Structures are given as structure tokens and as C-alpha cells.
Amino acid sequence: MSTSTQEIEKLIGQDYKQGFVTDLDADTFPPGLNEDVIAAISAKKKEPEFLLEWRLKAYRHWLTLKSPEWAFVKFPPIDYQAMSYYSAPKDKGDGPKSIEEVDPKLLETYKKLGIPLAEQERLAGVAVDAIFDSVSVATTFKEKLAEAGVIFCPISEAVQTHPELVQQYLGSVVPVSDNYFAALNSAVFTDGSFVFIPKGVRCPMELSTYFRINAANTGQFERTLIIAEESSHVSYLEGCTAPMRDENQLHAAVVELVALDNAEIKYSTVQNWYPGDENGVGGIYNFVTKRGDCRGQNSKISWTQVETGSAITWKYPSCVLTGDNSVGEFYSVALTNNHQQADTGTKMIHIGKNTRSTIISKGISAGKAQNIYRGLVKVLKGAENARNYTQCDSLLIGDKCGAHTFPYMEIRQPTAQVEHEASTSKISEDQLFYCMQRGISAEDAVCMIVNGFCKEVFKELPMEFAVEAQALLGISLEGSVG
Amino acid sequence: MLSIENLHVSVGDKQILKGISLNIGHGEVHAIMGPNGSGKSTLAHVLAGRDGYTVNSGTVRYNGVDLLDLAPEERAREGVFLAFQYPVEIPGVSNIVLLKAALNSIRKHKGLDELDAMDFISLVKSKTKLVDMDEKFLYRAVNEGFSGGEKKRNEILQMAVLEPRLAILDETDSGLDIDAIKIVSDGVNALRSEDRSIVLVTHYQRLLDYIKPDFVHVLAGGRIVKSGDASLALELEDRGYGWVQQHAGA
Numbered sequence: 001m002s003t004s005t006q007e008i009e010k011l012i013g014q015d016y017k018q019g020f021v022t023d024l025d026a027d028t029f030p031p032g033l034n035e036d037v038i039a040a041i042s043a044k045k046k047e048p049e050f051l052l053e054w055r056l057k058a059y060r061h062w063l064t065l066k067s068p069e070w071a072f073v074k075f076p077p078i079d080y081q082a083m084s085y086y087s088a089p090k091d092k093g094d095g096p097k098s099i100e101e102v103d104p105k106l107l108e109t110y111k112k113l114g115i116p117l118a119e120q121e122r123l124a125g126v127a128v129d130a131i132f133d134s135v136s137v138a139t140t141f142k143e144k145l146a147e148a149g150v151i152f153c154p155i156s157e158a159v160q161t162h163p164e165l166v167q168q169y170l171g172s173v174v175p176v177s178d179n180y181f182a183a184l185n186s187a188v189f190t191d192g193s194f195v196f197i198p199k200g201v202r203c204p205m206e207l208s209t210y211f212r213i214n215a216a217n218t219g220q221f222e223r224t225l226i227i228a229e230e231s232s233h234v235s236y237l238e239g240c241t242a243p244m245r246d247e248n249q250l251h252a253a254v255v256e257l258v259a260l261d262n263a264e265i266k267y268s269t270v271q272n273w274y275p276g277d278e279n280g281v282g283g284i285y286n287f288v289t290k291r292g293d294c295r296g297q298n299s300k301i302s303w304t305q306v307e308t309g310s311a312i313t314w315k316y317p318s319c320v321l322t323g324d325n326s327v328g329e330f331y332s333v334a335l336t337n338n339h340q341q342a343d344t345g346t347k348m349i350h351i352g353k354n355t356r357s358t359i360i361s362k363g364i365s366a367g368k369a370q371n372i373y374r375g376l377v378k379v380l381k382g383a384e385n386a387r388n389y390t391q392c393d394s395l396l397i398g399d400k401c402g403a404h405t406f407p408y409m410e411i412r413q414p415t416a417q418v419e420h421e422a423s424t425s426k427i428s429e430d431q432l433f434y435c436m437q438r439g440i441s442a443e444d445a446v447c448m449i450v451n452g453f454c455k456e457v458f459k460e461l462p463m464e465f466a467v468e469a470q471a472l473l474g475i476s477l478e479g480s481v482g
Numbered sequence: 483m484l485s486i487e488n489l490h491v492s493v494g495d496k497q498i499l500k501g502i503s504l505n506i507g508h509g510e511v512h513a514i515m516g517p518n519g520s521g522k523s524t525l526a527h528v529l530a531g532r533d534g535y536t537v538n539s540g541t542v543r544y545n546g547v548d549l550l551d552l553a554p555e556e557r558a559r560e561g562v563f564l565a566f567q568y569p570v571e572i573p574g575v576s577n578i579v580l581l582k583a584a585l586n587s588i589r590k591h592k593g594l595d596e597l598d599a600m601d602f603i604s605l606v607k608s609k610t611k612l613v614d615m616d617e618k619f620l621y622r623a624v625n626e627g628f629s630g631g632e633k634k635r636n637e638i639l640q641m642a643v644l645e646p647r648l649a650i651l652d653e654t655d656s657g658l659d660i661d662a663i664k665i666v667s668d669g670v671n672a673l674r675s676e677d678r679s680i681v682l683v684t685h686y687q688r689l690l691d692y693i694k695p696d697f698v699h700v701l702a703g704g705r706i707v708k709s710g711d712a713s714l715a716l717e718l719e720d721r722g723y724g725w726v727q728q729h730a731g732a
Contacts, residue, residue, distance in 0.1 A: 425573070428570070429533065430570040431572050433532055433554065434569070434572070435572075435583075435584075436531075436554040436555040436558065437530050437531075437554055437555075437557075437563075437564050437566075438558055438580065438583075438584035438587075438640065439558035439584045439587040439588045439591070439644070440555060440587050441555050441587070444583060444587070448575055448579065448580070448583060449572060449574070451574075451575075452573065452574025452575035452623070453574045455574055
């Protein structure tokens with residue numbers, strides 16, 4: 001029987017709906033990276049001395065490092081002198097403004113992306129920090145959150161208003177020397193979100209940051225820091241998009257989470273950076289270091305990610321389970337199509353006693369894409385009764401794509417229990433025909449099967465995001481015809 | 483309602499159907515019997531529009547339209563239903579999700595509104611009784627981990643919900659024990675109606691003890707070699723397929 005692979009491939013053509021460019025005057029640094037550029041970024045942000053020192057230390061360390069080559073991804077060497085490290089829409093004075101003062105073009109941009117920033121329009125119950133290229137352009141609900149004692153603001157603002165918190169926690173989870181891209185980010189980061197939930201507070205609403213790359217030929221280096229004090233709770237979401245361009249653009253972010261005793265942080269991502277066209281031209285290089293430290297006893301950090309965009313994704317949201325009885329979770333859907341490459345997974349480092357971790361990874365590969373799960377479960381000597389459960393499932397659509405799983409385990413504690421399950425499956429012609437024979441179009445059938453495959457992860461997402469994620473998978477799998 | 487004229491079908495270089503002609507009227511039940519490899523399942527699949535078959539000549543008219551001209555999902559929406567011999571498993575997709583997507587695509591095609599969640603659930607629940615199926619099955623992944631009998635009952639449940647005008651049951655009795663055959667047959671009998679034609683593709687006569695056909699056709703070597711009423715099936719049971727094949731050769 002002939003295969004309908006070609007038909008399946010037709011079905012999964014990409015249609016990137018966020019690929020427009022906003023035309024506005026920007027204050028952009030000329031390309032190039034050196035200590036003067038870093039000092040200029042720091043000066044733009046009116047940063048205290050300690051932060052400039054910290055940046056320069058990171059930069060000097062970065063100069064000694066080489067770009068990592070162990071990931072299962074291919075790309076030409078990046079010319080770090082050819083891109084700009086700062087771009088901000090003009091007219092933006094010092095610090096964030098109230099919504100009324102934000103450039104209407106920017107508000108329009110976010111509205112087009114489905115993120116209406118004007119408070120009266122915004123989604124009830126979700127506070128948004130909007131980051132446009134190198135700066136935060138607006139943060140909603142700040143006052144209301146402040147009443148609960150929650151600090152939610154651009155990190156550049158936190159540096160001014162709460163320097164002691166920034167100094168205490170910045171780099172405490174991901175040190176400047178951690179890896180190549182983290183060191184680069186530490187040197188040149190321009191903005192990102194800062195969240196502080198004080199002791200005993202349950203954050204009254206979902207917090208979210210929406211990242212938008214707009215300017216050409218710039219890198220986006222954002223830095224996010226979330227601190228949950230004792231017995232606090234927060235759910236945080238992030239979304240990302242960028243215009244369609246023929247050149248690759250670098251996005252190298254660092255996210256640090258700190259959970260103290262009995263605190264819980266839930267971090268969800270829907271990543272939809274421009275993936276490049278069907279021939280693999282353009283797209284974002286998404287090289288991100290995300291790590292959470294369950295520093296306190298009984299703390300919990302949960303990562304949920306839906307990764308559908310980017311030309312290359314290199315990202316391992318991890319949990320360091322320092323506190324006794326702490327819990328780490330990683331739920332991931334990574335979809336790669338056309339020439340996209342994803343090398344993604346997690347690290348669960350068990351340090352405290354009775355620490356538990358769960359890893360559920362769903363990789364979907366279509367077109368000529370490569371999808372890699374890479375995960376480390378490490379149980380240190382003191383981590384008595386540590387437990388891990390890992391499940392990695394791969395789904396292939398068509399016969400030119402690939403899925404690979406690289407699970408690493410380092411167990412130094414005899415009472416540890418570590419389980420790993422993996423599966424690879426393919427959407428078969430039989431499954432498609434079965435659905436079509438029931439009246440369902442092939443396109444809807446693929447979408448239904450992929451959504452079913454991802455169900456376990458989607459149920460971890462906050463409601464509004466689950467709906468968005470399903471729709472996004474639908475779009476990523478949508479036929480280029482019709 | 484269905485008129486097959488001189489249908490020739492091949493797979494690759496191999497001729498499978500060598501001139502099938504068959505007329506099926508509204509509300510009739512036709513059994514197509516025959517030895518292994520005679521082309522029974524090919525006929526069922528070609529009618530449903532499966533890929534991989536080449537129609538070399540012949541026509542199939544279905545309620546006045548050229549059936550072979552329609553895509554598989556269009557045939558389904560026009561009321562052609564195939565109960566599969568080997569229903570496929572679809573992990574992660576629950577039965578109820580598939581049924582809802584199927585029913586709504588058919589309703590949309592007919593210009594009807596989609597059923598809301600409550601109406602849909604009560605409709606499906608009422609149909610589960612027809613095939614003596616526990617409602618819990620609705621929330622399990624399509625056919626995943628189902629026994630042979632459960633898979634076939636699930637096919638009949640889908641038929642009951644989608645209410646086709648032409649139902650083709652491909653070896654629905656294969657692999658079933660007597661109790662399961664009885665449940666499946668009761669379900670099919672309950673769905674017999676004036677405006678629903680049924681084609682039973684089967685190797686054995688025993689299914690026809692439970693579902694009484696109006697006509698029986700014997701397929702051998704890609705041709706219909708004998709047609710008759712229900713008694714033909716009994717005669718076959720007695721004398722074996724060798725008898726008709728000789729008969730055809732003679």
C-alpha cells in the first residue's frame with residue numbers, strides 16, 4: 001500500500017501568524033560587544049556599581065568559554081560582534097510608565113498578539129509584564145499586586161527599587177560561570193521580570209510576561225528572577241513571539257527561581273518564536289538557561305513548557321532539590337516541524353532527603369525536524385529516599401524527521417528509586433484513515449491525535465494557556481493550503 | 483442506493499477485483515461471503531476510499547453521485563460507514579472525543595448545528611446500551627487495550643451514533659466468541675431500518691444466524707460467482723467454498 005507521507009507533510013505546513021514587524025523609532029546600540037557596550041547598557045539602566053561589576057565579571061569569564069558543542073543541533077558559528085545588544089522603542093523615558101503613556105503602536109502590537117495591555121481590556125485575573133526587545137514597556141496590575149505585598153516589575157526597575165533583593169538572589173541559582181550562554185546573558189541582559197512573593201502570601205492572580213522581539217539584528221537577553229518566600233505560592237506564565245526574518249536572531253535568556261520552605265512556584269511557558277521558513281531560513285536561536293532552586297523544605301517547583309517555535313531550541317529547565325521533601329516537576333511538549341531543531345529536557349538534582357521529581361516529556365517531530373530529549377537525574381549521596389519518575393514519549397509525523405532520547409542518570413544513594421519509561425510512535429496511515437472514515441478531515445485528525453498525545457502536559461497548564469497551547473499546536477500543524 | 487458496475491481493482495500489479503457488479507437497494511441487507519483472498523475486504527476498502535487501490539475500470543454510484551470521486555471523509559459525511567475488521571488504536575484520543583469530532587463533522591456537512599456537550603453526552607449514553615457497553619469505555623483511548631469483542635462493539639457504537647445510510651461491516655464476527663457475536667448482532671439488528679442499507683462481509687455463515695440477510699453473494703477470484711437469498715449461505719456451510727468455485731469454473 002502506498003504511504004500518504006506526502007499528504008501528511010502537506011498538512012503540517014507552517015503558518016506563522018505573529019510574523020509582522022512593528023515600525024517605530026528605536027534607540028538601538030550599534031553592533032558589537034565589549035566592556036564599553038556593557039558599561040553603556042548598565043548606564044542606560046542606571047544600575048548600581050555592584051551590578052556593573054557583576055556584568056563585567058561575567059563578560060570576562062565568557063571570553064574564556066567556548067560555545068557548547070555537545071547538543072544535537074547544527075548551526076553556523078554566531079558572530080557576536082555583528083549583533084546589537086540593546087534596542088528600545090524611543091520616547092520611552094526612564095523606567096516603565098503607566099499604560100496611558102505607552103506608545104499606541106506598542107499597545108496595538110500587543111493587541112494584535114492577543115495581549116491587550118490596557119487594563120480595562122486585559123484578561124481578568126492575569127497580570128502582564130510586556131517586554132519589547134530590550135525593555136519592559138508595561139506592567140499591568142502592579143498596584144493591586146502591591147496591596148498583597150507582591151512585587152511584580154521589570155528587573156531593571158527592581159534593581160532601582162529593591163537592590164538588596166536583586167543582589168542577594170541574582171546569580172544564586174544560575175551563577176555567571178554556569179555555561180556559555182548564561183555567562184553571556186549575565187554580561188548583557190537588558191530586561192526581564194522580577195517577582196517577589198512575601199512569606200505566607202498566595203499570589204492573588206496569575207503573573208505573566210510576554211516577550212516580543214521586534215528589532216532586526218539584535219539579540220534578546222532577558223533575565224527573570226522569581227523569589228517565593230516561606231509558604232508562598234505563585235503561578236507564572238510566559239509567552240514569546242518574533243517577526244519573520246531571513247536572518248537568525250539570538251535569544252539567550254536566564255530564568256532563576258528560588259522557593260523557600262513550603263513555597264510553590266509554577267512556571268509555564270508557551271514558546272512560539274519565529275521558527276524559520278519551510279526551507280530552514282531564518283528563525284530564532286532560543287538558547288536558554290532556566291533553573292529553579294527548591295531551597296526550602298517541602299518546597300515545590302513545577303516547569304511546564306510548550307515549545308512550538310524557534311529554529312533551534314537549547315533549553316533544560318531544571319530543579320535543584322536542595323530542601324528535604326522538596327518536589328520538582330517538568331512537563332514538556334516540544335513540537336518541531338520543517339527544519340526546526342530542538343534539544344530540550346531537564347535536570348533534576350536531588351540533594352535533600354525524600355526529594356521527589358517527575359519528568360513527562362512529549363516530543364513531536366514533523367517535516368525534516370530533529371527532536372531531542374536530553375535529561376539528567378542526579379541523586380547525591382545525602383538524598384536518602386529520593387524518587388524520580390521519567391516518561392519520554394516521541395511522536396513522529398512523516399518519515400524524514402527524527403526523535404532521539406538521551407537520558408542520563410547519576411545515582412549515588414542506594415535508597416533512591418529512579419524509573420524511566422520511553423516510547424516512540426508514529427501517526428500511522430491506518431489511524432488517519434480510521435478518522436477520515438468517520439468523517440474527520442486528515443488535518444483535524446492529525447491535530448486530534450497530537451493533542452491526545454500531549455494531554456498529560458496540557459492538563460498542567462493554567463486554563464487559558466491550555467486553550468492557547470492547543471490552538472497553537474493546531475496552527476503549527478495547519479495545512480499551508482486552505 | 484448503491485450500484486456497482488463492472489468494478490476492476492488492482493493493488494500494484496495484482497488484479498484483485500475482476501468485474502464486480504452489485505445493486506443494493508434502500509434498507510436491504512446483503513452478505514458478501516467468500517474464501518480468504520477472494521477480494522471481500524478489498525471491496526469494502528475501495529467503497530470506503532482507502533489509499534493504495536487502483537480502480538482500473540467500472541463505476542460506483544451512491545445515491546446518484548459518483549462515489550469513487552469523493553474523498554474518504556466526504557464519503558463518510560455522505561453516510562458511508564465502514565466497521566473495520568481491525569479497528570486501529572489511537573492512544574491519547576478518547577472515544578468520546580473521536581465520536582464528537584466525527585458526529586459534528588457529519589452534522590456540519592448536513593448543514594446542522596453542532597450538538598452541545600449535554601445533548602451529545604446523552605445521545606451517546608443512550609447508544610451505549612445498544613451494544614451493552616459500559617459508559618467508562620467512552621473515556622478510554624480509542625480501542626487502546628480493548629479486547630477483540632470490545633473493539634467490534636465499539637465499531638457498532640460508532641455506527642449507532644453516526645447513523646450511516648450505508649454500513650459496511652468487514653468481518654465483524656472474526657475473532658468473536660458466541661456471546662460477543664450475539665451482542666454485536668443485536669446491535670446491528672437494532673440499527674436495521676428502511677433508510678439504512680447494510681453490507682456484511684464475512685467468511686463464515688454463523689454471523690448470518692444472527693443477522694438475517696436479504697441477499698447473499700459469493701465472491702471468489704475477484705468475481706461474484708453466485709447470488710441468492712439467505713439459504714445460499716446455509717448451502718455454502720454444507721458444501722464449502724470449493725463447491726461454488728468449481729461451479730464458477732464450470
